[in-house]
Amino acid sequence: QQPVQSPQAVILREGEDAVINCSSSKALYSVHWYRQKHGEAPVFLMILLKGGEQKGHEKISASFNEKKQQSSLYLTASQLSYSGTYFCGTESPSNSGYALNFGKGTSLLVTP
């Protein structure tokens, strides 16, 4: 089942913050976050496994809610290099360890 990402697109000025959401109608085993720049392969950012978990670096972090149905990616004090499309990939308990289902992506553009 494909997760739902929102918003579809975001335009920021350098230094502004953004939040990208990823939702599922059913509890998940894990959530992955990836960033893809134009013409390049998706690059792994982080994985969340536990309900209520928060992890990441100072400027890019993510959370997984207690019910394990929603995850959010937080981009703080954005830099030009953050531009790209962000995808969440979800793993359900029924196929744990197998393929991820990816959302349609959130396009992020950071301008000077």
Added chain:
Amino acid sequence: DTGVSQNPRHKITKRGQNVTFRCDPISEHNRLYWYRQTLGQGPEFLTYFQNEAQLEKSRLLSDRFSAERPKGSFSTLEIQRTEQGDSAMYLCASTPSSKGQDNYGYTFGSGTRLTVV
């Protein structure tokens, strides 16, 4: 190790022709995945291997698509009698079997862009 390698990078073919793509995963990764991505969409799962065994195949994958991973090393994806709707970026990814927090993320290759004319 230089990561996941895919060849060719680009392929233009006439409708009805067969095409084959190759993926060389990271050597210690025994899980290998094929995805397809079209413009403005997220990667769409095609099939998955654990070593040489093909464990899962998407229902969206028609009989024209076949994948192999002989000896659990590189993998090939073949599309027979290509159609214009097959035009897409074909991505390969690999992971180790361990679910350690730091190494379970997919490592994607740069993909093969297929154009069917």
